[in-house]
Amino acid sequence: MxxxxxxxxxxxxxxxxxxxxxxxxxxxxxxxxxxxxxxxxxxxxxxxxxxxxxxxxxxxxxxxxxxxxxxxxxxxxxxxxxxxxxxxxxxxxxxxxxxxxxxxxxxxxxxxxxxxxxxxxxxxxxxxxxxxxxxxxxxxxxxxxxxxxxxxxxxxxxxxxxxxxxxxxxxxxxxxxxxxxxxxxxxxxxxxxxxxxxxxxxxxxxxVSEDAERVRALARRMLAAYLTVPVYAAFHDWLGRGEVLRPMHEAWAAGDRQAALRAIPDEVVDALVVHGxxxxxxxxxxxxxxxxxxxxxxxxxxxxxxxxxxxxxxxxxxx
CATH class of the missing domain: 3.20.20.30 (Luciferase-like domain)
Structure with missing residues (x-):
C-alpha cells in the first residue's frame, strides 16, 4: 500500500x-x-x-x-x-x-x-x-x-x-x-x-476485538458524546442519519443518558467504528x-x- x-x-x-x-x-x-x-x-x-x-x-x-x-x-x-x-x-x-x-x-x-x-x-x-x-x-x-x-x-x-x-x-x-x-x-x-x-x-x-457487543457498548458512549454536539448532529443529518439518530437526540435532550446510549442502533455503531x-x-x-x-x-x-x-x-x- x-x-x-x-x-x-x-x-x-x-x-x-x-x-x-x-x-x-x-x-x-x-x-x-x-x-x-x-x-x-x-x-x-x-x-x-x-x-x-x-x-x-x-x-x-x-x-x-x-x-x-x-x-x-x-x-x-x-x-x-x-x-x-x-x-x-x-x-x-x-x-x-x-x-x-x-x-x-x-x-x-x-x-x-x-x-x-x-x-x-x-x-x-x-x-x-x-x-x-x-x-x-x-x-x-x-x-x-x-x-x-x-x-x-x-x-x-x-x-x-x-x-x-x-x-x-x-x-x-x-x-x-x-x-x-x-x-x-x-x-x-x-x-x-x-x-x-x-x-x-x-x-x-x-x-481490535472480536467481542462485538463489548465494542458496541464502549463505542456508544463515544458516539453519544460526539453526535450530540450540534456540529456533528448537523453533519449526520447531512449524511442522512437524522431520523435514525432522532431517538438518541430526544433522550439526550431529556437528560436520560442511558436511554440515549440504548437508542443508537447497532448498524450506526458498526458503520462509524472499525472493529473485529x-x-x-x-x-x-x-x-x-x-x-x-x-x-x-x-x-x-x-x-x-x-x-x-x-x-x-x-x-x-x-x-
Missing amino acids: TQNWGMTIPFQDRSLARSRELVEQLPELGYTDVWSAEVSGVDGFVPLALAAQWAPGLRLGSAIVPVSTRGPGLLAMSAATLADLAPGRFTLGIGSSSPAIVERWNAGTFTRPYARTRDTLRFLRRALAGEKVSEKYETFEVDGFRLERAPEVPPKIVLAALRPRMLRLAAEEADGAITNWLSPDDVRTVRAEIGPDTELIARLFVC DAAACRARIAEYVANGLDTPVLAPVAGGEVPIAEAVRALAPGA
Whole structure:
C-alpha cells in the first residue's frame, strides 16, 4: 500500500512521556504520518515536536487545533516552530472546534465559526510566508504582526470540515480537509464536495476485538458524546442519519443518558467504528481508502482484548 497511513498520538493507554518507543517503531511498521488532537488532554503541538525527533521520517499533523482558543499570532508562532523542527513534514490542521471547548473550557467566544476559520486560514497563509500582516478581517484585526523567524518551508494548512460550505473552503483555499466519525460510504459524499484533487484526511476509531457487543457498548458512549454536539448532529443529518439518530437526540435532550446510549442502533455503531480482528479492521480501513480517503489516521481504542501497542503493530499497512 503506497498511500498515507497515519496514527494518532499520544496513544490512548499511555502518557506522552511513555510513547517514545512505540512512536519510534511507526516508520518501520509502514506508517507515514502521526497526527495529534487537542481537546482536554495534551495540546496539539508538543506531541508533534517530540515525534519530529523520535521518528524523523514521519509527516506530522494537527487534527485539529481550534482557531478560537489562541490568538492568530500565537497560532502562527506555534506552527512556525513545528515547521522549523520538521521542514516540509508538518501540516497544520485547524478548525472551529465546539462551544464546549472554546467557551466553557477556554473562556473564549464561539461565534461565526465558518468566518473565524476562513479568516484564520487567510491570516496564517500570509504570516507563515513571512509577511508583515496588518489586516482587518471580518472576525478579528491584526496590526503589524510579523514572525521573527518565518519557516523556510511554510506548512500546508488543512481544515476540519464536516459540511459542504467548510468542505468547499478547504478545497478552494486550503491544502486539504479533515473529517471524522464517518463510514466508508460517507467518504463518497464528502469527496463529492471537495473534488478529486484535495487531500482528504479522516481519523478512524478502531477497536481490535472480536467481542462485538463489548465494542458496541464502549463505542456508544463515544458516539453519544460526539453526535450530540450540534456540529456533528448537523453533519449526520447531512449524511442522512437524522431520523435514525432522532431517538438518541430526544433522550439526550431529556437528560436520560442511558436511554440515549440504548437508542443508537447497532448498524450506526458498526458503520462509524472499525472493529473485529486485525485482518477485518485492515479490510474495513481499505474500504475507506477505496472510496476516496487519502489519509486514514487510526485511533486505536483501548478496551478490547488486544493491547494498544499490539493493535498498532497489527493494523500497520505491512502487517
